[in-house]
Structures are given as structure tokens and as C-alpha cells.
Amino acid sequence: MSMARRPSRLLLLLLAVVAAELLSSAAAQQPQATCAGAVPAPPRRGAWVSVASFGGAGDGRTLNTDAFARAVASIERRRAPGGAMLYVPPGVWLTGPFNLTSRMTLFLARGAVIRATQDTSSWPLVDPLPSYGRGRELPGGRYLSLIHGSGLQDVVITGENGTIDGQGSVWWNMWKKGTLHYTRPHLLELMSSSDIIVSNVVFQDSPFWNIHPVYSSPCNVVIRNVTILAPHDSPNTDGVDPDSSSNVCIEDCYISTGDDAVAIKSGWDEYGISYGRSSSDITVRRISGSSPFAGFAVGSETSGGVENVLAEHLNFFNSGFGIHIKTNSGRGGFIRNVTVSDVTLDNVRYGLRIAGDVGDHPDDRYNKSALPIVDTLTIKNVQGQNIKEAGLIKGIANSAFSRICLSNIKLNGGAPVWPWKCEAVSGGAHDVKPSPCTELTSTSGTSFCTNSL
Numbered sequence: 001m002s003m004a005r006r007p008s009r010l011l012l013l014l015l016a017v018v019a020a021e022l023l024s025s026a027a028a029q030q031p032q033a034t035c036a037g038a039v040p041a042p043p044r045r046g047a048w049v050s051v052a053s054f055g056g057a058g059d060g061r062t063l064n065t066d067a068f069a070r071a072v073a074s075i076e077r078r079r080a081p082g083g084a085m086l087y088v089p090p091g092v093w094l095t096g097p098f099n100l101t102s103r104m105t106l107f108l109a110r111g112a113v114i115r116a117t118q119d120t121s122s123w124p125l126v127d128p129l130p131s132y133g134r135g136r137e138l139p140g141g142r143y144l145s146l147i148h149g150s151g152l153q154d155v156v157i158t159g160e161n162g163t164i165d166g167q168g169s170v171w172w173n174m175w176k177k178g179t180l181h182y183t184r185p186h187l188l189e190l191m192s193s194s195d196i197i198v199s200n201v202v203f204q205d206s207p208f209w210n211i212h213p214v215y216s217s218p219c220n221v222v223i224r225n226v227t228i229l230a231p232h233d234s235p236n237t238d239g240v241d242p243d244s245s246s247n248v249c250i251e252d253c254y255i256s257t258g259d260d261a262v263a264i265k266s267g268w269d270e271y272g273i274s275y276g277r278s279s280s281d282i283t284v285r286r287i288s289g290s291s292p293f294a295g296f297a298v299g300s301e302t303s304g305g306v307e308n309v310l311a312e313h314l315n316f317f318n319s320g321f322g323i324h325i326k327t328n329s330g331r332g333g334f335i336r337n338v339t340v341s342d343v344t345l346d347n348v349r350y351g352l353r354i355a356g357d358v359g360d361h362p363d364d365r366y367n368k369s370a371l372p373i374v375d376t377l378t379i380k381n382v383q384g385q386n387i388k389e390a391g392l393i394k395g396i397a398n399s400a401f402s403r404i405c406l407s408n409i410k411l412n413g414g415a416p417v418w419p420w421k422c423e424a425v426s427g428g429a430h431d432v433k434p435s436p437c438t439e440l441t442s443t444s445g446t447s448f449c450t451n452s453l
Helices: 009-029 065-078 169-177 269-275 445-452
Strands: 047-050 084-088 091-095 104-108 112-116 147-150 153-159 162-165 188-191 194-199 201-204 211-214 221-224 227-229 246-256 262-264 279-290 294-298 306-326 334-355 373-394 401-411 421-423 425-433
Touching (some): 065 084, 104 162, 262 306, 306 373
Parallel strands (some): 047 084, 104 153, 188 211, 262 294
């Protein structure tokens, strides 16, 4: 599903600018729902420090890992009223992984680049997440994310559209050659943290997933006005992956990567079932971009459950799937009360895919009888052009997907669009083109969908 010709980085940046201008124009014309106030505005920071004051050099050659660590330690010791800001001046600040602390702002000036070192030996290993039981790619531990925090409160990562650059190509090549020893690092991972704001920053070329809020429940995480870029052939470079987290909002972002732009997760098979922490109350809105995989996804790691999700005003192009909701036998858990609306698609292979046979397993100890429950999914107001296949809705024989409701979906192509394929599913469909499969027009779920729509 990858594109024959990969768009240039300049083109992607231009598309991001155009998308931002369109969003701003729309905002000027009418009020828009926003999560801007979901996280309390941080108090005026009582102190200001620059990484340059701790021996850092933004020359693109000096390794600044210790400088960042000293700056963060200074903020933690100072305990200034309202916290402190760590300022990253213009320049290229080469660094290995570093930790944040509570009540701080990491501010990237215009022209500032925090660039990850490609010396993989300098990346520390950390324990696997308990809801995964092992590294996502390989048994054992995993590499620490470039920017990391655990148990934090009141953290802001923002600036004047400075860049956090993962220099991921060395990691992608190791993955492709089979020479990885442990699971690749994220660009940003915040664990068990609350009152988080990420805004006005560019993330590019992550080794693995870009932004990973995990175990942030209950909490408030807002990710807005962010650009995330990686080549379409970069493996597993998901944009934003909320994981076993609640009260998360992702809005007004441009994401073009090598994997799902947004993917909601909650643990992997027996480990996610045992950990038992769901992802819930998640809002995704006004996201645009492209991916060889999905624009908006749930799963496939959903063993802790995913519920109460609203995704709206999405625009995806040159992608594999517009919407992909995925799970598998052995996952257990549930996916329920998910609404996706007002979606525009262009040059997408599958408009919609809801499937119960996606994803691998951590080991052979998973319970094959742990079947997921998929119930009450509403997909409405979807317009697509240059679509190859309308979609697939494939439940599990002993755990049929129920109350799947489709409404006002128009998927067109230069050639006739391949029809819907369905099995082990019930629900209803209204005003859907191509015509929906009979499972959605002649089952007991039809009345429920008529009422809900």
C-alpha cells in the first residue's frame, strides 16, 4: 500500500502549512469545538533557564545529554513558584535521551532543533510496559524514549514550531536488516502523568512511535497544533498513540508518517488483560495527513478496552485506510461507544476496515479463547474520492461485532469501487454508497442504528 513515489519533505511541510491555514480560515468563520481549556493553563513559570547555560552547544556536533539532564535537575531542585521553563535557543542540539520533571515547560525557539544521537549504544534500556509484558518488537526491555517522563504533573512542551528530530533512519535500517536487539525508542513518552500539553512543535523521523502517552488515567493530555513527519516507508512511525489513558485530546494536527496517524491502544493480550487499564474519553478532531496504513485507528492492542471515543473532522489522502478499527482473537478487552464523523478521503485504498483478525501476539501463552467485544460503533458523514475498496467489516465467529452503524457514507472512485465485504456483524446502514452489505440491512441491529443516528 506504500506510494510509488514518496513526497518530498518540503512538500509535506507545505501541505502542513496549507492545512494550518485552512483550519485557521475555518476557525475565523465559525466557532469550533476545542480542547484548549481541558488542561488548566500553567501558572506563570517562576524561573527561566537555557540549556546553553548548562554547558550545551547548539552546533549539531556537541552531545548535550548531560546539559539537558543538568538543566532539568536544576529546575527540580529550584522548586520555583509555578515551576520553570527550559529554553532551547535556535540551533541544533544533539542529545541522547533525557527525562523531564513536573511543573516545567520545554520551550523550543524558532529554529531550535533537538536532534537525537544516532549512537544507539548511548540509549539506556528500560523495563517493558507491564501491559505489554515485553518489548513491542522483541522480547526483553526497550530503549528509553528520547524525551521521557514518569509520574509527572503540569508539563508543557511547546515553542515557536521548533523541531524534535529522532534521526530514525539508523533504527529503521536495523529493523529492516533484523539486527535490532530491543524495541526501538519513541520520540516522546509520558507515563502515569497528568495535565500535559504538547503544542506548536514539529516531530520528525522518530525511531518508532512518535508521541506515546501511556497509563495517564485519570488525567488530562492535550496535543494540538503539532506537525508529525516521517517517510512513508519508515516502519512503525505512528503519529500519536494514546495507550491505557483517559481524557486525551488530539486536535488541529498534520501527520504524515509510515504508520497509523493516530492509533488508540490499551495493552497486549494476556498482559493487557491482567493490567486492566482502558483507554477512554478520547477526542480526535481536525487531523489531516497521509499514511500507507490508517489515518485514524483503534488497536490492534486493545486488551484493556477502548471506549467513549469521538473522532471528527478528519482529512486523509494517499493512505491505506481512512478508518481502521482492529483487534484479534486472544486480545480480549472491548471496543465500544466509538463515533467517527465528518471524514474526507482522497486516494485511499480502503475507506473503512473493522476487523477481528489483525495483529500479532507477544508469545504463545495468550488465551485463544479471550475474544474481544466490539459494540456500538458509529461511522457517519464520510466522503471519499479515488477510493479503491469501500471497506471490510469482519467480526469473529464466536464474538460477532454488534451495533455497527453506518450513515451518509459516499465512497467514489475513478473505477467502480469494490463493494463492501462483511461477516459476523450486525447493525444498520443508511444512505451508504456503494450499497452496504446485507448484514447491515437485514439484522436486529437496524432499529438500534436508526434510533442512534
